[in-house]
Amino acid sequence: MGFQKVARLADIPKGGGLRVRIDEIDVGLFCVEDQVYAMENRCPHAGVPLSEGRLEGCVIYCRSHGWDFDVRTGFRPGESDGFPIPCFPVRIEDGDIFVDIAQPNNLGRRRRPPPAED
Template structure:
């Protein structure tokens, strides 16, 4: 499949500190806004598939609502167990009024 940018939200739609979940090719993608920047990760905890967007966001750190694993939404890095694998991340760009993720 070729690489492309997919529009997932409009500018102004995601509040500061907020998140929107969008399905792209049946993959749940959580788009967070932190300090005015957008960060997109797969919305499936690598521990046991928890819905990360339903967790608590503190700064750039999201805590999984199931068992408390923590990830950096900028890099996908694991910051706390029980997860051990990073979350896939997606590059985000803003084109006019569209927020887009790079998808391949």
């Protein structure tokens, strides 16, 4: 699998995201200061596509109930622990965007389950 071409840089709207389908995964592409970030496109609250939200800086606000996520990390702002939305590596070549969904950037940062009680 590896990196797959999914869109053109010019296709990503300012202040929002671009929804693309990569194999069976719905992915949102977000542009922040000339960097592109790819994040699974499903809000964990009720499944609304996050690419339809409002992007302010590096934070996407879900259009449905306003939950917010940092598109660089998949975490809610100010959080660095817990269960981030999967984010994927991105490459840009001559205005084409390539994403590798096989290697999420951030899933190794999930919280470990609490120790079992005696």
